[in-house]
Amino acid sequence: MATARGSRENRFLVWGGRGWIAGHLEKLLKSQGKEVFTTTVRMEDREAVKTELDAIKPTHVLNCAGCTGRPNVDWCEDHKEDTVRSNVIGTLNLADCCFVAGIHCTVFATGCIYHYDDAHPIGGPGFKETDPTNFTGSFYSETKGHVEEIIKYYANCLILRLRMPVSDDLHPRNFVTKISKYERVVDIPNSNTILTDLLPASVLLAEHNDTGVYNFTNPGAISHNEVLTLFRDIVRPGFTWKNFTVEEQAKVIKAGRSNCLLDTEKLETKLREYNYSVPEVHEAYKKCFERMRAAGVK
Numbered sequence: 001m002a003t004a005r006g007s008r009e010n011r012f013l014v015w016g017g018r019g020w021i022a023g024h025l026e027k028l029l030k031s032q033g034k035e036v037f038t039t040t041v042r043m044e045d046r047e048a049v050k051t052e053l054d055a056i057k058p059t060h061v062l063n064c065a066g067c068t069g070r071p072n073v074d075w076c077e078d079h080k081e082d083t084v085r086s087n088v089i090g091t092l093n094l095a096d097c098c099f100v101a102g103i104h105c106t107v108f109a110t111g112c113i114y115h116y117d118d119a120h121p122i123g124g125p126g127f128k129e130t131d132p133t134n135f136t137g138s139f140y141s142e143t144k145g146h147v148e149e150i151i152k153y154y155a156n157c158l159i160l161r162l163r164m165p166v167s168d169d170l171h172p173r174n175f176v177t178k179i180s181k182y183e184r185v186v187d188i189p190n191s192n193t194i195l196t197d198l199l200p201a202s203v204l205l206a207e208h209n210d211t212g213v214y215n216f217t218n219p220g221a222i223s224h225n226e227v228l229t230l231f232r233d234i235v236r237p238g239f240t241w242k243n244f245t246v247e248e249q250a251k252v253i254k255a256g257r258s259n260c261l262l263d264t265e266k267l268e269t270k271l272r273e274y275n276y277s278v279p280e281v282h283e284a285y286k287k288c289f290e291r292m293r294a295a296g297v298k
């Protein structure tokens, strides 16, 4: 994308500055010696967004803000207006203000807008970026699916669909931390995003002013039991867990949860242009857990 600011150095502004992924991104950009700012300005407040963009004058906004619900997405079922204001109005408003100001906008979106169906069964082909969304079992996913349908028309936007992100620590938002603490866990193959592999790719894509929608996960799908087996073998010897069925799970959660495989061919092809590759998900988990073990995480 051509920006009004021509050839000056990149200046990154991370939105949702106190969030989990935002923190990882800020740390990564700093470690790469990039100029990075963060903000917690509410995305739906158009005047405040314009003032912030004008004050910081970023070349790139990295939008890590979003209503994710606490303790989990079930919260969104009972707070629909709050969820819409952040995930639809806010996300669109920020993208639009960036568009008007000639700023590239990367949206950290979600792939939890699909679930396995007859054309995409477990073990079959994954969902491509062009496939229409088919999961509205949670209001959180519904808002994310709606906003993507509109935001994809903005020529300044790069939309990265993450799924079940995993960090190299046991932060409460890490997918592994979550499933290791559940009393019972389902066992379904899914696409996952190992942040150590994918966050550098997000910077590469943004720096090249790439736009459009990308499934943003490691290639392949891994089941909950496969993840927990690797976790037990590498990080926490003796760890045990109990499974239950999706039907039993439905009784203890308010909103449905998406389970799917995303096709990563588009992402892998693009990243090859930049000599960057993302490891297959089982391999990626092994490396991630080895980093955890080396750091003394138990």
Ligand SMILES: NC(=O)c1ccc[n+]([C@@H]2O[C@H](COP(=O)([O-])OP(=O)(O)OC[C@H]3O[C@@H](n4cnc5c(N)ncnc54)[C@H](OP(=O)(O)O)[C@@H]3O)[C@@H](O)[C@H]2O)c1
Residues within 6 Å of the ligand: 015, 016, 017, 018, 019, 020, 021, 022, 040, 041, 042, 043, 044, 064, 065, 066, 067, 068, 069, 085, 086, 087, 090, 108, 109, 110, 111, 162, 163, 164, 165, 173
């Ligand atoms: N973690 C996951 O499982 C996952 C998976 C796929 C995609 N994503 C997406 O990735 C993004 C970052 O996720 P995360 O895990 O880092 O979530 P997080 O820790 O909950 O961080 C999100 C941040 O966004 C802020 N925020 C919410 N609404 C806002 C608004 N209207 N304007 C400005 N800031 C707002 C929150 O601040 P307040 O707390 O003050 O509201 C919070 O600091 C989200 O959009 C999420 O939907 C996450």
